[in-house]
Amino acid sequence: MAQPASIARSDELAIDSVTGVEVSLPIAGAGGRCFAFIIDWHIRLLIAMAWWLTGTFFVFGEFGFVDDEPGSFYVLAVVLPALVIYFLYHPVLEIAMHGRTPGKRMAGVRIVTREGATPGIGPLLIRNVFRLVDGLPMFYCLGLAWAVCSSQHVRIGDLAAGTLLVYDRGDVLDATAEAFAPTGGDLDPTLADVVRELLDRWNQLEPKARINLANTVLQRAEPQFEGHDDPDVLMSQLRRLIGRKAL
Amino acid sequence: MSSATDKALRGWLERRTAKWQRLASLASNLVGTRPAQVGEAIEMAEGYRMVARDLSLARRVMPETRTRKALESLYASLHAALHRPAHRWGSDLRSLLANDVPAVMRAIEMHLLWVTVLFILSIAAGAWLVSAHPELVSLVASEEMIEGAENGELWTDGLLNIVPSSVLSVQILANNIAVTLFAFAAGVLFGLGTFYLIALNGLMIGAVFAFTAQHDVAMRLFNFVAAHGFVELSVICIAGAAGASLGEALVRPGDLSRREAFQAASARIGKLLVPCSLLLIGCGFIEGYISPNPTFPLASRLVIGIGYWLLMVALLSGRLVPAQTRRARRSLA
Numbered sequence: 001m002a003q004p005a006s007i008a009r010s011d012e013l014a015i016d017s018v019t020g021v022e023v024s025l026p027i028a029g030a031g032g033r034c035f036a037f038i039i040d041w042h043i044r045l046l047i048a049m050a051w052w053l054t055g056t057f058f059v060f061g062e063f064g065f066v067d068d069e070p071g072s073f074y075v076l077a078v079v080l081p082a083l084v085i086y087f088l089y090h091p092v093l094e095i096a097m098h099g100r101t102p103g104k105r106m107a108g109v110r111i112v113t114r115e116g117a118t119p120g121i122g123p124l125l126i127r128n129v130f131r132l133v134d135g136l137p138m139f140y141c142l143g144l145a146w147a148v149c150s151s152q153h154v155r156i157g158d159l160a161a162g163t164l165l166v167y168d169r170g171d172v173l174d175a176t177a178e179a180f181a182p183t184g185g186d187l188d189p190t191l192a193d194v195v196r197e198l199l200d201r202w203n204q205l206e207p208k209a210r211i212n213l214a215n216t217v218l219q220r221a222e223p224q225f226e227g228h229d230d231p232d233v234l235m236s237q238l239r240r241l242i243g244r245k246a247l
Numbered sequence: 248m249s250s251a252t253d254k255a256l257r258g259w260l261e262r263r264t265a266k267w268q269r270l271a272s273l274a275s276n277l278v279g280t281r282p283a284q285v286g287e288a289i290e291m292a293e294g295y296r297m298v299a300r301d302l303s304l305a306r307r308v309m310p311e312t313r314t315r316k317a318l319e320s321l322y323a324s325l326h327a328a329l330h331r332p333a334h335r336w337g338s339d340l341r342s343l344l345a346n347d348v349p350a351v352m353r354a355i356e357m358h359l360l361w362v363t364v365l366f367i368l369s370i371a372a373g374a375w376l377v378s379a380h381p382e383l384v385s386l387v388a389s390e391e392m393i394e395g396a397e398n399g400e401l402w403t404d405g406l407l408n409i410v411p412s413s414v415l416s417v418q419i420l421a422n423n424i425a426v427t428l429f430a431f432a433a434g435v436l437f438g439l440g441t442f443y444l445i446a447l448n449g450l451m452i453g454a455v456f457a458f459t460a461q462h463d464v465a466m467r468l469f470n471f472v473a474a475h476g477f478v479e480l481s482v483i484c485i486a487g488a489a490g491a492s493l494g495e496a497l498v499r500p501g502d503l504s505r506r507e508a509f510q511a512a513s514a515r516i517g518k519l520l521v522p523c524s525l526l527l528i529g530c531g532f533i534e535g536y537i538s539p540n541p542t543f544p545l546a547s548r549l550v551i552g553i554g555y556w557l558l559m560v561a562l563l564s565g566r567l568v569p570a571q572t573r574r575a576r577r578s579l580a
Contacts, residue, residue, distance in 0.1 A: 017326055019299035023319045072411035080417055098331060116323065117330030121339070126517045132425075133432045133440075156435055159506055160513035189257060189309040196313065 013152075013164055015116030025116060025166040028109040030147045033155075033165055037140070040103030044089035052082040091128040095121055100168075110168045123161035130157030187241055191221055195242050202235065214238060256308045260301060267301070267321060270294040274324040295325045340521075341568060347518045349565030351489075355516065358495070359488035362445055366484055369449025374457035376450075384458040387451045396462045403471045406539035413535065420531025423479060424524050430486040431493065431520060435509070438494020445487040452480075473548040475533040477556040482523045482530070485563070489516045526559050 012024040028036075055078030057063055093101045098118045099111035111127070113119050119127075134143025134155045143155035152164060187195075198213055205213070214234035218225045221241055228234055273291055302318040309315055352359075377384050384393060392402045406415065426444070433440025459465040472479075493512050500508035537543055537551060561567040 015323065015326060017299070019296055021299040021303050021322065023302075023323050023326070025323060072413045075411075075414045076417065083421075095334075112327065115330065116326055118327050118332070120332035121334060122514060122517065125520075126513050129428050129517065129520065130432050130435070130513075132429050133435055159509060160435070160517075162510040162514065189312045189314060193311075193313050 011153075013112070013114070013116060013166055025112065027152055028107075028165040028167055029153045030144060032107055032109050032167065033147055033153065034144070036101070036103040036107035036109050036165075038103070039106050040089065040101050043102055044086050047089075048082040048086040051085060052078060055079075055082070090131070091125060094124045094128070099124070099163075104165075105168075108168050109165050111163050112166050114162050114164065116166075119161065119163050123163055127157040127161035127163055130155075130160050133157075187221060191217070192242050195221070195238050199235070199238055199242075207231065210234075253308045256304060260305055260308070260314070263297075263301060266294070267298065267318065270298060270325060271321050274321065274328050291325060292329060295322075295329055298322050298325060343518055343521060344562065344568040345565050345570040348522055348563055351516055351519050352485075352563050355485075355488045355492045355519075358491040359485060362441075362487040362491055363484050365442065366445050366449045366480075366487070369446040370453035370456075373450035373453025373455075375453075377454040377457040378461075381458065381461060384454055387454045388458065393458075396459055396464055399462065399464060401459070401464050401467050401471070403468070403539055412539075415539070416531045416535025419534045420528050423482075423527045423530060427482055427486040427523050427527060428520060430483060431490045431517070434490030434493030435497070436494070437497050438491045441487050441490030441494060444490075445484070448483060470545050470548065471538050473545060474537045474543070474551045475530045475555075477552045478526055478559050479530045479534075481556065481559060482526050485519060486523055489519050492516050522562055526562070529555065 011027050011029070013027055014022055014024045016022055053063055055074070059074045059078060090101060094111065097105075104110055111119055111124070113123065131143075134140055134146070134157050136142045140155075143157070146159075147153050147155045150159075154164060158164060194217055198210075198217060202210060211229060211231060211234060214231075214237075215225075215227045218234065218237055218241070219227070225237070228237070270291065273287055273294070276287075298318060298321055302315070302322050305312070305315045305318050373387075388396075395402055395404075410418075426448075430441055430444045433444055456465055456468065459468045493509070493516060496508040496512035497505055503511065533551065533555065537548070543551075558567070
């Protein structure tokens, strides 16, 4: 069982575990929070509106209000599901997606407990109940102010549920195949990383800068390298160093 | 340590990349909604310890590298995946209703008593205010409601002719659940928000009953609320007691910090919101289908109202859902 985690720095959550190896997760700030919320808000609004408009079209034969009094079928089959989508979007998806929502995933954040684990149903529901208070007086002003001012950038719902929003390292995880790629054993691993960084940024660098950098790195890796002016040759030499195939 | 040894260790680490990639793939699968197979879960549990050891080594022999960062990322992902609580909806709900809810109800007994006293006093105050100053009813009732009552008509009369039962039920239960959740969450303002909501609701009820009594339609209003009112008002008081308890955790955190006390109180008391919401869904349907239906006599309404209230007491005291026996728990485990 995981031991309680400690807050290493105000912007990092340190996770202890039975293995004795500690890792830190960067805590998302108010910016990351807002970014995720805005994406989610657009998604739930669009889905709810799409349902409502489609249902209205099927019931009345046209988009928008008509003079007829809407019957109970319209309210229960069209209006109610649209409201359910809008208001239950966060609790349902956070439970189903283990602390994530589409917006959080796009913003690269996820909800974790103070132990760094994925929260259960109870904390996620509590967190969402307190949206009623965080949303006061309007547009999440209280929650946002709390997130800006509190040391761990949490809103009141997170305080109640014992949760935090951390940056998901999914981007690093996606790159594991590259990051874990063997360097052949002879190359210093730090230098191998520099080569990879250089190749990743190759097209963004000025031609002169990339030639200079490539020559410097190649001479550091292989002192007998005499230098070259052709970018294609330099690139192939760099790829050879880390065993990366040309695309 | 010599550079030769470091190089050998780096080589050893690099030969493990296939295992790391396999674990990364397992972890990213579990980030989605696909349930883990037993074999995968065991592989992850074993891989978690392996990655911890590798990470520890990588931090020493290749500290500022992508490999170390990727291993940290993998380790954090595996940690989150392995420490994810299982979702056992049925048994969790049963345990909640049989064990947790009765325990919480016992813990907030005194809060419930005081919140009920506040609610009753507010009702009395509302009734007295409108009796003494009838014009004050305009603060809690619309002009249309006032005019109707003055003409001997209640706004609940013929409600079914205006709104279908199903729609009415949904509107009512959604509103009641929102009020209940807010009464609980408002406890974060050191309990004051909850007290305000309870007192306001009490004042409104007292004022409306006093006003209808002045125009001899109070009995008809009681007739309307008899079937659903007992449980609805009780649930609001229970949510108020939960909010007050939350506020007390902030005012008197004891040995804990305020944040810890608030979190512990939210986790413990928040469990009450599940049965409260379920009861309010029932109230909404009664209020939509039975309360506005004039064919139900008062006696039937009282039987339904008191019967539903007794059901609520049984549910909240744990008598409706008996606790699992030790043998049953063992067999589940």
